[in-house]
Amino acid sequence: MRTTPLFTPPPDDIANLIRTWPLALLVSTGDAGYAATPLPLLLEHDAQGNAFLLGHFARSNPQLDALARSPRAIAIFLGPHGYLSPSWLRDRSQAPTWNFATVQMQVEVATDPSPAAALDAVRRLTDQVERGRTEAWSPDELGERLHRLLPAIIAFRARVLHTAATFKLGQNERADVLADFLAALDGDPLQAPLARMMRAANARRLASRVDGDRPHRAIDSSGNRA
Template structure:
């Protein structure tokens, strides 16, 4: 990924936030001329040293699984808020249109954990993460015997993070008038998530109030 300094996140916590709020990633593997990619929801866990691992699972019928057994290195691509910024929103129409976005790419080493216990644990981890925002979160244990049946059809994995690249292109360097027009356009056309991401970036870069 091309990561100009101006678009790199200023706070490492922003990478973890993006992964937590946008857990569906594209897991990409290659070997020779074979390339496989699977959209998978993943959960990031970090140890006391900050080293990260992604918890997930493959369907046993996924052809990428055989490739992973031979070649465990992979690229995991997460996308956050994104959207088109139209020059038609601007008072000064000399500016070119652009696309703003949040993206995190992780180089990983995948370890498959092909056991019923690992499959059940991976399901529990994912369900606990995605159900957490709800007032009456559902638990995988509520499936009863169906949980064990479902676990037979998946292979759990842990993906150890080897390298991280991130680009949060959110209006850095744009003059105040352009930013004002951009926010107005995003709100007008329902791009609220991107507007929130841009405002969060501004707050983080401004630092604590004094």
């Protein structure tokens, strides 16, 4: 994935995106071509700081056979995103754009067919997505059904080999253009997550507004203003 320093987030922001938007597309290739499965994944680190993604497949998923032969894959996380229209701007000479936050991790997948690994994966993933709820749900509430369902899944732990992330969130926009985009997004409840991420990525600029009167400049191929 193409990345630039302007749109590259710090590690904490990458971890927060995966925690908040854990559904990833796990893509691999094999003799039959490409395979892709959407899966919620949990990011974890070992004592040495190595990163891993924890998840589970349905045992009936044919991608498991491909991964058994070739365990390399890429996990693609997509956070908030949306089209930004020049129709929202006071300066309508600006170009439209699409803001987004994405993380791509090259991984090596290792499956564990044991029931204990499946239970651990289910518990840990559920704890993550239920955290903070006033009446958080636990897998134990399934009762005896839990142990009848576990044989249908297989857990995996994928070692992260390389991470690339692009958070394109208006860092290259003039302050007045950014403010107009945010005002428009604030009018759409569905875009609240994108607006929050844009504000976080531009917190210092929004606080100072020192560049609000700078003349228009074109965007160069690296994402910076020329």
